[in-house]
Amino acid sequence: MFSKTRVTEKPQTPPASGAATSNPDAPAAPSHDRAEAPVTAPARRTAPSVLSSDLTVVGNIRTEGDIQIEGTVEGDIRAHQLVIGESATIRGEIVGDEVVVNGRVVGRVRGLKVRLTATARVEGDIIHKTIAIESGAHFEGSVQRQEDPLANGPTKKLAPPASE
Numbered sequence: 001m002f003s004k005t006r007v008t009e010k011p012q013t014p015p016a017s018g019a020a021t022s023n024p025d026a027p028a029a030p031s032h033d034r035a036e037a038p039v040t041a042p043a044r045r046t047a048p049s050v051l052s053s054d055l056t057v058v059g060n061i062r063t064e065g066d067i068q069i070e071g072t073v074e075g076d077i078r079a080h081q082l083v084i085g086e087s088a089t090i091r092g093e094i095v096g097d098e099v100v101v102n103g104r105v106v107g108r109v110r111g112l113k114v115r116l117t118a119t120a121r122v123e124g125d126i127i128h129k130t131i132a133i134e135s136g137a138h139f140e141g142s143v144q145r146q147e148d149p150l151a152n153g154p155t156k157k158l159a160p161p162a163s164e
Contacts (some may be wrong), residue, residue, distance in 0.1 A: 053087045060092070069103075082111075086119050095150060101137075110149045 048066035051057065055071035062078045069077070070085035075092045082096035088103035099111035101120040114128040118136035125141045127149040133139060 048081065048083070053085070076107075084120075097150070112149065 046065060048068045049063065051067070051069045051071045051073070053070040057071070057073045058075060060075040060077070061067070061073065064080060066081040066083075067077070067079045068083040068085060069088045069090065071087075072089045073092065076094070077090065077092065078095045080096060081098045082094055082100070084090060084094070084099075084101045084103045084105060086102045090103070090105045091107060093108045093110065094105060095110045097111065098113045098115075099109055100115045100117065101109070101122060102117045103119070104121040105124060107124045108127065109122060109124060110127045112129045113132075114126055114130070115132045116122060116134060116137040116139060118134045120134075120137040120139070122137070122139045123141065126139075126143045127146055128143070129145065129147065129149055131143065131145075
């Protein structure tokens, strides 16, 4: 019914290899007109994944995108932007470029930007580059600033467990 042609595009000549594709969504063959540069995925923002309040996840979650959690997670979470909703409970380590905590976290929080809102309840250490803690937030643990809190290397425990 509708075609995806653009008026401003110039007609392309078939590739020298003779392998013409009829699929417009298929990746294009490398052009000799462009400077040689590493091919990377386009930076596109999509809607965050949402785990609803009636959902319980047992296991780790890892994404390159954004995630909003309203339910319960028993495991570690790693994401680009991570929002912990007011009804959420996380038992495990959370790591992200930007972490906003509105709910409950029992475990370590690591992030470039960490924000605890007035409804946040965090029981664990926070390792950050920048941090904001609103009045009314409940926090038990220690805070440590690092230039790169997302480094994959093991970080020492800031509050060691009590000995018997």
